[in-house]
Amino acid sequence: MEFSQYDVNALMQITTRPNLVFTEGHGMWLTDNNGKRYLDYLQGWAVNCLGHSPQCVVDAITSQAGKLLNPSPAFYNEPSIVLASLLTANSVFDRVFFANSGAEANEGAIKLARKWGKVNKNAAGENRYEIITFNHAFHGRTLATMSASGKTGWDTMFAPQVPGFLKAELNDIASVERLITDKTVAVMLEPVQGESGVIPATREFMQALRALTKQRNMLLIVDEVQAGMGRTGELFAYQLSNIEPDIMTLGKGIGGGVPLAALLAREEISVFEPGEQGGTYNGNPVMTAVGIAVLSELLKPGFLQSVKDKGAYMRAELLKLSEKHGLDGERGEGLLRALKLGKDIGPKIVEMARDMEPVGLLLNSPRPDLLRFMPSLTVSKEEIDQMVNMLSEVLTKLGH
Numbered sequence: 001m002e003f004s005q006y007d008v009n010a011l012m013q014i015t016t017r018p019n020l021v022f023t024e025g026h027g028m029w030l031t032d033n034n035g036k037r038y039l040d041y042l043q044g045w046a047v048n049c050l051g052h053s054p055q056c057v058v059d060a061i062t063s064q065a066g067k068l069l070n071p072s073p074a075f076y077n078e079p080s081i082v083l084a085s086l087l088t089a090n091s092v093f094d095r096v097f098f099a100n101s102g103a104e105a106n107e108g109a110i111k112l113a114r115k116w117g118k119v120n121k122n123a124a125g126e127n128r129y130e131i132i133t134f135n136h137a138f139h140g141r142t143l144a145t146m147s148a149s150g151k152t153g154w155d156t157m158f159a160p161q162v163p164g165f166l167k168a169e170l171n172d173i174a175s176v177e178r179l180i181t182d183k184t185v186a187v188m189l190e191p192v193q194g195e196s197g198v199i200p201a202t203r204e205f206m207q208a209l210r211a212l213t214k215q216r217n218m219l220l221i222v223d224e225v226q227a228g229m230g231r232t233g234e235l236f237a238y239q240l241s242n243i244e245p246d247i248m249t250l251g252k253g254i255g256g257g258v259p260l261a262a263l264l265a266r267e268e269i270s271v272f273e274p275g276e277q278g279g280t281y282n283g284n285p286v287m288t289a290v291g292i293a294v295l296s297e298l299l300k301p302g303f304l305q306s307v308k309d310k311g312a313y314m315r316a317e318l319l320k321l322s323e324k325h326g327l328d329g330e331r332g333e334g335l336l337r338a339l340k341l342g343k344d345i346g347p348k349i350v351e352m353a354r355d356m357e358p359v360g361l362l363l364n365s366p367r368p369d370l371l372r373f374m375p376s377l378t379v380s381k382e383e384i385d386q387m388v389n390m391l392s393e394v395l396t397k398l399g400h
């Protein structure tokens with residue numbers, strides 16, 4: 001069907017979209033309304049960790065949908081029990097609350113930290129509620145998570161902000177220390193900043209944060225909505241720096257394409273009392289059944305090693321590309337990587353790669369001088385080669 005035959009005007013224009021409607025997806029590939037195929041390095045924004053429509057996710061949805069859709073969160077259901085146990089058995093956390101989006105999981109983390117700061121008051125007997133977050137961080141689009149985020153312009157966009165978030169600089173421990181007051185209850189960060197352009201927190205910084213927060217009786221919260229679930233080659237990104245955080249949030253990859261997120265905490269931090277946290281769809285059996293299918297794939301012997309191997313391969317290929325075209329190198333962890341362009345040609349590359357014939361390439365440019373790659377964790381080396389070759393062709397066309 002031609003694009004002009006769709007009436008898209010009933011949708012709120014919340015972003016500028018190309019005149020394409022995607023109709024099918026399998027693995028690393030998407031097909032549009034004209035039947036054109038695209039190699040997809042967005043994967044729903046690092047969501048489809050097993051690619052588009054993986055069989056295990058399709059099977060989990062269909063079999064659970066025919067059994068039980070929604071008994072309500074007032075009752076236990078099997079998939080949510082099983083997924084929570086799988087997550088706690090494979091992490092340092094003891095308790096899980098399921099949510100529908102990364103932002104909602106982060107809201108839960110903020111609430112849990114504030115509750116913990118009420119139980120663990122300061123020396124003057126006052127509640128602690130301030131949370132130190134980071135410039136350029138991204139934690140979601142609710143009012144509190146926008147306030148926790150450090151994106152330029154977000155402080156005034158829907159003013160007034162939710163108070164209590166102080167912004168430090170990533171990888172600068174002194175900038176964190178300076179912000180600590182007797183009201184500070186936690187530090188919250190992405191182990192790899194995603195939206196700001198794939199900026200990893202260093203191992204030393206994560207370890208220094210853990211030591212500092214422990215020493216000052218504060219919580220360490222890791223937002224692993226983008227970097228968790230095998231994306232970095234470890235199941236969870238905090239494992240890269242050998243630390244044990246107090247709270248972690250998951251989203252994106254855990255649902256393999258469906259809305260599922262999670263808030264995890266260690267036992268002594270899990271201080272919510274009945275009535276303080278909830279949500280109509282939390283622990284929904286269809287979504288948590290998908291979570292079980294996804295996590296079970298990631299836990300198969302050799303899977304995470306294959307992510308590390310392909311991450312290293314992609315890094316090497318991107319470095320070669322960078323050298324060939326005089327770019328500024330690359331960075332990232334595992335299969336969350338960025339190519340530094342050195343010039344503001346990102347949006348132009350995204351457009352030209354998408355419009356290539358006979359097949360297109362879908363890329364993301366979170367900043368004009370950078371491309372971000374979020375392939376499925378099941379991407380093949382051939383699909384990495386194909387992406388690099390197509391990108392090289394675009395760069396040549398652009399005169400680089």
Ligand SMILES: *Cc1c(COP(=O)(O)O)cnc(C)c1O
Pocket residue numbers: 100101102103104106138139140141190194195223224225226227251252
């Ligand atoms: C995407 C993202 C979020 C928000 O998740 P939503 O599901 O869009 O609400 C939060 N934190 C990080 C690090 C993210 O990448």
